[in-house]
Amino acid sequence: MEKNANPANRLTVQAAQAHILEKTFPLGTESVTLPSSLGRVLAEDIRANRDLPPYDVSAMDGFAVYAADLAEAPQSLLVIEDIKAGDTPKMALQSGQCARIMTGASMPAGADAVVRVEDTREQGDGRIEFLVSAKPSTDVRYRGENMRTGEVVLTPGEAVTPGVVGVLATVKQAQVTVYRKPRVAILSNGDELESLEESFDPRKIPDANSYALMAQVQSLGIEPTLLGIARDKPDELARFLKRGLACDVLLISGGTSVGVHDHVRPTLKALGVDMHFWRVEMRPGHPVAFGTKGQTLVFCLPGNPVSSMVCFEQLALPALRRLMGHRHLFRRTIPARLAQAVKTKPGRTEFIRATLARDASGIYTATPAASQSSGDIRSVARADALIVAPATSGSLSAGTTVTAQLLDAALFQDAPDMG
Amino acid sequence: MEKNANPANRLTVQAAQAHILEKTFPLGTESVTLPSSLGRVLAEDIRANRDLPPYDVSAMDGFAVYAADLAEAPQSLLVIEDIKAGDTPKMALQSGQCARIMTGASMPAGADAVVRVEDTREQGDGRIEFLVSAKPSTDVRYRGENMRTGEVVLTPGEAVTPGVVGVLATVKQAQVTVYRKPRVAILSNGDELESLEESFDPRKIPDANSYALMAQVQSLGIEPTLLGIARDKPDELARFLKRGLACDVLLISGGTSVGVHDHVRPTLKALGVDMHFWRVEMRPGHPVAFGTKGQTLVFCLPGNPVSSMVCFEQLALPALRRLMGHRHLFRRTIPARLAQAVKTKPGRTEFIRATLARDASGIYTATPAASQSSGDIRSVARADALIVAPATSGSLSAGTTVTAQLLDAALFQDAPDMG
Numbered sequence: 001m002e003k004n005a006n007p008a009n010r011l012t013v014q015a016a017q018a019h020i021l022e023k024t025f026p027l028g029t030e031s032v033t034l035p036s037s038l039g040r041v042l043a044e045d046i047r048a049n050r051d052l053p054p055y056d057v058s059a060m061d062g063f064a065v066y067a068a069d070l071a072e073a074p075q076s077l078l079v080i081e082d083i084k085a086g087d088t089p090k091m092a093l094q095s096g097q098c099a100r101i102m103t104g105a106s107m108p109a110g111a112d113a114v115v116r117v118e119d120t121r122e123q124g125d126g127r128i129e130f131l132v133s134a135k136p137s138t139d140v141r142y143r144g145e146n147m148r149t150g151e152v153v154l155t156p157g158e159a160v161t162p163g164v165v166g167v168l169a170t171v172k173q174a175q176v177t178v179y180r181k182p183r184v185a186i187l188s189n190g191d192e193l194e195s196l197e198e199s200f201d202p203r204k205i206p207d208a209n210s211y212a213l214m215a216q217v218q219s220l221g222i223e224p225t226l227l228g229i230a231r232d233k234p235d236e237l238a239r240f241l242k243r244g245l246a247c248d249v250l251l252i253s254g255g256t257s258v259g260v261h262d263h264v265r266p267t268l269k270a271l272g273v274d275m276h277f278w279r280v281e282m283r284p285g286h287p288v289a290f291g292t293k294g295q296t297l298v299f300c301l302p303g304n305p306v307s308s309m310v311c312f313e314q315l316a317l318p319a320l321r322r323l324m325g326h327r328h329l330f331r332r333t334i335p336a337r338l339a340q341a342v343k344t345k346p347g348r349t350e351f352i353r354a355t356l357a358r359d360a361s362g363i364y365t366a367t368p369a370a371s372q373s374s375g376d377i378r379s380v381a382r383a384d385a386l387i388v389a390p391a392t393s394g395s396l397s398a399g400t401t402v403t404a405q406l407l408d409a410a411l412f413q414d415a416p417d418m419g
Numbered sequence: 420m421e422k423n424a425n426p427a428n429r430l431t432v433q434a435a436q437a438h439i440l441e442k443t444f445p446l447g448t449e450s451v452t453l454p455s456s457l458g459r460v461l462a463e464d465i466r467a468n469r470d471l472p473p474y475d476v477s478a479m480d481g482f483a484v485y486a487a488d489l490a491e492a493p494q495s496l497l498v499i500e501d502i503k504a505g506d507t508p509k510m511a512l513q514s515g516q517c518a519r520i521m522t523g524a525s526m527p528a529g530a531d532a533v534v535r536v537e538d539t540r541e542q543g544d545g546r547i548e549f550l551v552s553a554k555p556s557t558d559v560r561y562r563g564e565n566m567r568t569g570e571v572v573l574t575p576g577e578a579v580t581p582g583v584v585g586v587l588a589t590v591k592q593a594q595v596t597v598y599r600k601p602r603v604a605i606l607s608n609g610d611e612l613e614s615l616e617e618s619f620d621p622r623k624i625p626d627a628n629s630y631a632l633m634a635q636v637q638s639l640g641i642e643p644t645l646l647g648i649a650r651d652k653p654d655e656l657a658r659f660l661k662r663g664l665a666c667d668v669l670l671i672s673g674g675t676s677v678g679v680h681d682h683v684r685p686t687l688k689a690l691g692v693d694m695h696f697w698r699v700e701m702r703p704g705h706p707v708a709f710g711t712k713g714q715t716l717v718f719c720l721p722g723n724p725v726s727s728m729v730c731f732e733q734l735a736l737p738a739l740r741r742l743m744g745h746r747h748l749f750r751r752t753i754p755a756r757l758a759q760a761v762k763t764k765p766g767r768t769e770f771i772r773a774t775l776a777r778d779a780s781g782i783y784t785a786t787p788a789a790s791q792s793s794g795d796i797r798s799v800a801r802a803d804a805l806i807v808a809p810a811t812s813g814s815l816s817a818g819t820t821v822t823a824q825l826l827d828a829a830l831f832q833d834a835p836d837m838g
Contacts (some may be wrong), residue, residue: 016835038634051703053794054621068647084651086611088622104611104624104722146794153547153797161828162638166631166724170796174615192523196453196593202473203507206525212585215457232503278641303504303523305585321831328831334753335781349837356528362754362822365744375472375565378572379591380582392836399579403781403838409580412740412747418433418768419822 012391013314016280016290019373020315023276025291026325029249032178034168037160039221040178041325046154049171051144056107057085059139061254063120063128064111070134073256076127083108098128107140114139131234147171150398179325182248184224186213187240189255190303191232208305208377209253216312217251219318219408230255234263241271245296246322254303264300265289273298281348281391284374285311297323306374310351313386313405331405333388336366338400342387346394353383356410362417366404384409431810432768433731435699435709435796438444439734442695442711445744446667449599453587456579458640459597460744468590470563473673474794475526476504478558482539482547483520483530485512490554493706495546502527502750517547566590576746598744601667603643605632606659608674608683609722610651627724627796628672634668638827639739650673653682660690664715667742670735673722683719684708692717700767700810703793704730716742725793729770732805732824750824754806755783761806765813775829781836785823803828 011019029043045188058064069077077098085104093099093110101107101114113134121129140292149154153167160168160178168176189211194204196211210226217224225247232255241264244250255264268291269275278289278300284307289300299316301308318329336356344350353369366387369379385404389396396402430438448462457673477483488496496517501510503521512518512529520526520533532553540548566572572586579587587595606629615621629645638644644666649659651674658685663669674683687710688694697708697719698816703726708719718735720727737748755775763769772788785806788798804823808815815821 011838014835017835034630035637038637046652049619050621050625052624054624059837085609086623086651101569104609106622141792141794146796148791154800158800159828160634161800162631162634162728163802163826163827163828164798165634166627166728166796167800169627170625170724172613172615172619172625190504190523194591196588196591200468200591202469203525204505205471206469206589206591208585208588211453211588212581214454214596215579215581215584215810218457219452230656232505269486305589309585318835326831328828328833330832330835332825332830332832333777333781333836334783358752362752362820373560373565375478375560377565377582377585378675380584381573381580382576383582388800388836388838393838401781403836406581406751406830407580409578409582409747411751411825412745413749413751414747416436416737417752417807417822418431419807419814 010281011277011279013280013282016277016315017318019276020319021322023325024297024319024322027182027323028179029177031175031177034165034174034176037168037176037178038162038165040160042154042158042160042176043156043179043325044177045152045156046168046171046173048147048151048153051149052170053141053143053145055143056080057104057141058101058107060114061102061103061140062101062114062116062139064093064096064101064107065098065113065115065134066093067113067136069095069135070130073130075130076123078127079129081108101326112136112140113229121123126339148396156212157325159326159328167380178238180321181222182252184217184249184320184325185227185244185247186210186224187227187244187252188229188252189252190229193229195229209303209308211253212305212309213253213312216309217320220317222320234267237263237267238271241267245271245273248296249320250296251301251312252299253301253308256344268298274316278395280315282314283348283350286348288315288343290315304374305377306358306380309380310386333403333405335401336364336365336398336404338398338402339365340368340398342368342396344389344393344395347391350389352387352389353379354385354387354404355383356385356404358413358417364404366402383407429700430696430698432699432701435696435734436737438695439441439709439738440741443716443738446599446601446742448596450594450596453584453593453595456595457581457584457586457595459579460575461573461579461595462575462598462744463596463767464571465573465587465590465592465624467566467568467570467572470568471566471589472560472562472564474562476523476560477520477526477533478522478560479533479535480659481520481533481535481558482517483526484517484532484553485514485529486532486555488514488551489534489549492549492552494549495542496549497546500527520788531555531559534789542807565624576744578745600641601739602640602740603668603670603739604637604646604663604666605629605643606646606663606669606671607648608671609648612648613648614648620690628722628727631724631728632670632731633670635728636739641739651682653686656686660686662710664690664692667715668739669715669717670720670731671718672720677780682784687717699734701733702767702769705767707734709734724796725799728799729805733770752822752824753783754820755785755823756816757817757821758784759817761787761808762813763812763814766810768810769808771806771808772798773804773806773823774802775804775823777832777836783823785821800827
């Protein structure tokens with residue numbers, strides 16, 4: 001049933017997101033190599049295959065000692081061995097003895113503490129002068145302190161970040177089971193469109209949507225299939241849509257409003273797609289539809305590139321991330337002060353292209369793009385955030401604290417902030 | 420000259436970053452296809468190849484009218500044509516006439532405004548009743564309003580985001596000149612290390628660093644070369660280092676402190692590498708060195724996986740981004756309140772693994788990981804931010820506002836925030 005076949009049924013962005021995610025489940029799993037695992041999501045428990053450290057080790061470069069020998073300082077001890085990482089110590093310490101030891105090297109029997117090299121002096125006679133006293137356990141890392149054999153160290157649903165790759169390598173997981181990536185198809189619509197490959201016609205409109213959506217999908221780590229441009233002929237459109245429906249997700253832009261020439265919705269219905277809604281109370285992007293056929297998700301996005309990109313961000317992106325098994329589905333948001341007033345009409349959530357700036361105390365200011373024209377694709381290229389103007393708020397005055405969604409362009413900044 | 424051959428010369432993190440970036444310049448350029456351009460940085464001016472819109476178009480689905488006809492409402496006008504996107508209008512409007520028009524379709528001669536379909540009613544006799552009056556220019560987008568032929572729409576140094584891909588497609592740039600990616604080699608060091616391929620030896624330490632660094636490099640869009648593990652034999656080490664020095668960047672972990680068994684620094688010097696510093700006042704990661712040979716950058720990172728990852732983040736990451744042509748070199752930082760007190764020693768900038776949480780008003784709290792042990796690689800896997808504790812601050816009490824660097828794991832959140 002369509003949630004708002006009756007236009008009086010107003011669907012908020014949150015309700016639309018919830019509705020889409022109700023129909024969206026992580027895909028099946030596959031095994032990938034460790035070098036191919038970054039950005040994927042674990043679908044299995046990962047266990048430690050050894051204790052770490054595998055034996056008691058020194059945490060510092062210095063000397064392994066029996067602390068009771070150094071209850072008072074200064075004191076001299078005889079060096080009986082030189083132990084580096086990977087060595088098996090050959091001798092046990094007796095009272096009055098010490099061993100030179102490197103970070104990560106195995107503690108010799110009889111030693112219970114490490115004194116750092118900075119706190120010692122070579123006497124030149126095979127003995128070391130210790131300038132400080134020692135307490136048992138100082139600068140020793142004990143066997144199994146960081147990981148115990150058989151312990152679960154990672155669980156299904158964890159996203160593979162560089163730190164997770166580090167853990168996987170630590171337990172020697174050369175292959176790992178992850179959720180598979182969705183197959184995503186992208187289709188543009190409209191007689192007016194000129195593809196990247198077609199020759200120049202001054203009266204045509206370039207097909208920006210296929211490529212902007214491609215890049216949005218790529219930035220989630222998924223390589224989509226571009227189906228091309230369907231012209232306004234029902235047969236051709238049906239052929240394209242059938243190909244797209246064989247994927248996990250079909251993103252269609254253009255031709256999806258309720259105008260008399262828009263064939264997309266009737267053709268989708270004829271192909272057995274259940275349309276769940278066709279409007280969301282958002283701006284840009286009011287005419288945006290969502291349907292399903294079996295497990296395939298279908299998003300009908302506006303033909304306008306800016307609107308299409310904003311709708312993708314709010315509605316398709318969380319679904320794609322859930323299909324990949326992610327738990328964190330939504331763009332990171334931060335609070336920011338509006339640098340200038342923004343005119344909005346109440347009734348729809350507005351997404352306002354903006355640029356962020358950080359003041360000396362680390363507080364963010366968001367400046368709305370001069371042009372909020374939904375025809376101005378350059379304003380998306382310049383933006384690093386989308387300000388969320390709630391449907392209830394009406395216009396916002398300068399200085400108001402707003403929510404800013406961080407786009408890809410916001411992930412790095414021009415200067416370090418060391419506190 | 421080494422900046423701190425004398426250990427009394429203390430090098431702050433900022434000074435070390437500045438020193439590295441003084442030696443770091445964007446690499447040469449190459450041409451890539453549009454589908455391969457995401458995440459790269461433009462190295463050429465990009466110009467519009469047509470006016471956009473290419474002619475005056477309707478911004479809405481509705482009716483093109485001569486506004487003077489609708490100075491007062493309600494009023495009826497005769498529909499003389501049906502214009503969809505891509506059509507060339509055949510007739511000029513006369514007084515008393517209107518044309519049905521779709522979003523993006525060409526305005527007919529004689530029309531100067533659009534009335535939205537919602538504000539009209541079909542009379543059923545070929546005439547449309549307009550419920551509202553019209554003003555000239557309403558819902559018309561004029562030729563060239565968004566882009567003019569020949570205008571520079573993107574400039575060198577702009578990072579290719581999905582929005583930029585949209586602009587590139589709009590001007591039909593199927594190939595684009597970008598800075599090339601650095602060739603990055605990664606080398607681990609140490610007799611104690613066991614590679615991912617080697618059979619299990621309970622007394623060995625798994626080589627996590629090669630893979631954790633690999634993933635950190637991959638997350639910048641670069642596929643590094645893993646050289647493997649150099650054992651503590653000078654000849655073998657020299658052979659590995661020579662291979663690494665043929666790349667743009669060589670990342671070495673382990674074997675780089677000043678212990679008697681550490682051959683890396685002398686071997687690098689013997690191979691003609693200028694070592695610029697070998698210590699930075701940071702924790703974790705005190706023994707970290709930077710050198711250059713010609714244009715090749717060499718980073719000697721600590722052998723400990725946590726320290727190695729943190730040093731990469733602070734020192735190598737900005738350099739890799741500059742090599743790629745980026746202007747924004749540093750991780751995004753946000754202010755966050757400390758959920759609990761943190762013990763730090765003054766004198767070094769500390770990077771504290773933490774997790775972020777958002778309260779109802781969007782303010783962030785950062786909770787330091789329970790274990791700050793630099794042996795605990797799992798604490799990196801769990802962290803989504805690094806708290807920066809300034810060298811001057813000493814311990815920080817709960818509630819202090821600190822700077823948090825957002826790691827990859829922080830880019831998405833578990834719930835939407837619609838303001």
